[in-house]
Amino acid sequence: MLTVPRGPHRAAAPAPGRRRRGGTAGLRRAGAVLAAVGLGLAACGNPTEPGGLSGTLPGAGASSQEIAMQAWLAGFYEAHPGVVASYDPVGSGTGREMFLNGAVLFAGSDVPMDEEELARGRDRCFGGEVVELPLYISPIAVAYNLPGLGAEHLNLAPETLAAIFAGEITRWNDPAIAAANPGVALPDQAVVPVNRSDDSGTTESFTEYLAAAGGEAWPHEPSETWPISGTQSGTGTSGVVQTITAAEGTVGYIDAAQVTQDLSTVALGVGEDFVPFSAEAAAAVVDASPRAEDATDLRLTVELARDTDTPGTYPLVLVSYTLACERYGSEQDATNVRTLLEYMASPEGQERVARPDVAGAAPIGAGLREKVEAAIGQIRPA
Template identity: 70%
Template sequence: MKLAASRRVAGLAVISAVALTLAACGGSEADENGGGSEATEEGAALSGTLPGAGASSQENAVNSWLAGFTEQHPDVQASYDPVGSGTGREQFISGATLWGGTDAAFDEEELAQGAERCYGGEVVELPLYISPIAVAYNLPGLGVENLNLQPETLAGIFNGDITTWNDPAIAEANPDVELPDTDIVPVNRSDDSGTTENFTEYLAAAAGDAWPHEASETWPISGTQSGAQTSGVVSTLEAAEGTIAYLDASQVPDGFGTVAVGVGEEFVPFSPEAAAAVVDASPAAEDATDLRLTIDLARDTEESGTYPIVLVSYTMACSVYESEQDAENVKALLSYIASEEGQERAADPSVAGSAPISDDLRTEVEAAIEQISVA
């Protein structure tokens, strides 16, 4: 991944020094709720509450991370409400949560609001969940695991221009498949969603005039079949034959087919490796900093072996917290998520099948985490 060189200035010596610091916590919001810290020889024993909320796409991964984190820090009551990216950012900005997940980077207005919420600090955005967005369809008995679809064909389907499964555009890319004369029923998210923003961003970049809409967290077409959060999309997808939907690959129902998308001269099915490949081929976003490690994904790439409908879900936090307890708890959780153990837990196919971050990115993430401090 071609991330900004300025991010690499933080040294690992600082990380080691801070990790060994004794941080007895007093007077925090968690203390008022009955939490407290008990110093040990190894450092500060963590305790208190650690509420989070956000993207439903990474729910399975977050659940596995919280399980591993709780094994290490049983006195911290960490939680995550998968309310969706948009609502998750709203709750974080309002101060209702201490951390969260978002499938879309903060915009300029949200960053300004975040600075106020973060006691004069900044919003921290760390790309800790990398996963393909699958396009799944409900066509029992089709006899193939993947249907080949060009970007323009996908755009035509979700824009309502291609309405039956045996349409010539689909048949041309799948000459050996007997396609049914079944109506296509596109399914989208009904709530504001980073998954929707990532999917529409791909269509806008790769499908040309076939997708006449801008990228948006809100689905741009009215009167469609939809579902709230990822669970609602899955329920709608399962409800009738002929449906097709975009959703995090980890939550595709068993037995459903998925799309291999046209990339250059080939069709590429989703996989963690293909998702990681497109992230590695993508530059840092123009406004990325050493605290906001945001990425400008190469949606229209033609590089072999890449799957461009990928979701990079950011873990959001503050660079400054009101209490030492909150700051230390957040740092510990983010450090666990970024660790090799944490990333491998989410990469387990039975959990989320995500792509683990690279060692170089982990170094940058750790440097950002160590900048989290107390007001």
């Protein structure tokens, strides 16, 4: 049986100074993830594979990975029914904190760990290093609610998008929007930007893009916390989707996997072209980006080229990392985590979440997979 762990893994609280995100909504989302994976298995007990894996494997973190994790955990369960695996989509910051506190064995984060977190990670990982693997690559969609507009995608230059979210462009028929969308009957209607209310790696990725590509129209630093007060907002990706869907004239940023049929999406200005989101365009910008300056053989972090003008790239992309330990306190934990990550990184696992009807993620390339597999191979008991 695959169920949400309700023991000490769920009881640990974040350290002082970092706000826990998700609350009851996070618990409901976690229940949804595991219900999708374990539906119909509630009466089967907790089987142990003959000569195989067993035990619990709790994880938590970025809500952007929620749909992908449903698919990954389902595939993992098919091969290893003796392991009770779970993922609580409470958000990147809370997931990192739960990982560092030892509340979960792995985590998902839309941003790499900072120096302080990495230092804490050495204690949590029994003297080993934190492993950071870019296993989930997905475009961030700019979604809007303008029924009857008639355009498949609304074209927005990065400076225009930045001005919208900075509160400088307030009507949908603004000349800057109209200039990029000839022939589209734009309504004389208020623009209502919607942002994440919780600290979010998706927000950091979005504000990184606005800061890099939006020029002087975006005067704020990249941040997990939305830098403008008094805005319309929603908690988690699902909360932003609900807020946009509930009112016409709204526009917000969400993981592309969670775009609903009720919403339209923006094609971003890249050089002389406008590029809609796609897995292929997201993969193209990651391939064109260098590794982060502090990347290692275990921490495969990327410095995304947000301001690229390379044709066919979609620079508003989220690279969500899976966090694990180089060393664990038991052979069982090390083996379970290593086996799950091997499946997530495998061609089968990547193709599973790349399906448009699942998460529409961009599969990692063969060169990156080789580095990921080498890092996973270093996971062992202390």
